[in-house]
Every structure is written in structure tokens, then in C-alpha cells.
Amino acid sequence: MRNFALLSFAAALVATASADLVTAFSTGEGRSRYQTDLRWTLDGSPAIVSDAHPAWYVPSGAKYVNGTGNSSDAVVFGAKTYTTTFDLSGYLPATASFTFDFAVDNAATIFLNGNYIGNDTAGFGGLSTISHGGSFFNAGNNVFTVVVQNGVGPGDDEFGPTGLAGNLRVEATAAPVPEPASIAILGLGLAALRRRRAAK
Secondary structure, eight states: OHHHHHHHHHHHHHHOOOEEEEEEEETTTTOOTTSEEEEEEETTEEEEEOOOOTTOOOOTTOOOEESSSOTTOOEESEEEEEEEEEEOTTEEEEEEEEEEEEEEESEEEEEETTEEEEEOSSTTSSOEEEEEESSSOOSSEEEEEEEEEEOOSTTOOSEEOOEEEEEEEEEEEEOOOOOHHHHHHHHHHHHHHHHHHHHO
């Protein structure tokens, strides 16, 4: 009975894990206007930090990014694909979750590793928030994509300003790693169990 208790205690120690912040970053973080964003790409090239158009809501801590660095530039209407990545190595993917607070001109669709997650709710006039957890996460590298549609209404012109500003936060439970003390206890329990069996 004592051997079983030792083994159970050791297993509990090994299995113990806690939720962790994996990463948190903002568009334009640590960069100035016209500099390239270090985490986000636009259609395969680094996104460029922009000023904010007077009509654009700016999420706290974020800066707008687009393809020119100018909020007033008339960009051809159509889909613009913003992409960033994060790594879940050392974490349990099934426990992962993210929250993305953002504003966008004009509209956005969110994907995780190619899987549809949701759409914006406020465009450039306010804050949209999308949260998701438990599915579509990879054990290693993960691709987070925001497909921005510049121009969404039938009365829109052919050209117009566009941009994305947001804060991404990713959390997950760290994969359990046996501590030295846990391993020692487990070893003692196994040794005692072997001796007991040998005595029989």
C-alpha cells in the first residue's frame, strides 16, 4: 500500500502544470512610422507602421500597419492578408487560447492555421475582440492570419485607405516536466516495488 502511495504521489507531481502566458504583442510594437513591423507581414512582405487616419479607432498599445505607412493613401480595393506566427513548443496545444483586440479598415476575417475563427464587429470605428481556445492549435509553429477587405459596400469607391491595428495575446498550459525531486521519489517507489516482488 505504501509503495502505491509513493507512486501515486510521484505521478501527481509529474502531472502538475499551470496556465502560462505564451506571448503577447501588438502591431507596430517598438517601431516608428515607416519602419517595418517585426512580427507582422502583409501579403508576404513586412507590414509598415502607419499613422492613424482621423476616423480610425486606435486600440490601446497598438499602432496601425499597412503597406505604405500612410493612412491617407488610396489603396486598390480587395483582400489584404496580414500574417504573424507564434510557437507553442513546450506547451499543450489542447489548452491553448488567444484573444485578439483590434480595429481594421474596412473589415476582417480571422484564421488560425488556415481554419476560420471569426470576423470583426466594429470595422475602423471601434474595438473588435475575438477569443478562441481548444482547437486548431499546433504543437509547434502556429500561423495567425487576418484577411482585411478594403472596401466592402456597393457604394464604395475603387480606392481607399486601409490598415490594421491590434493586440494578440496567447496563453497555454506548459507541458509537464518531471522535477528532480519527483523523479527521485518515483525511482524510490519503483525500487521498493521491485524488492517486494523479489521477496515473494
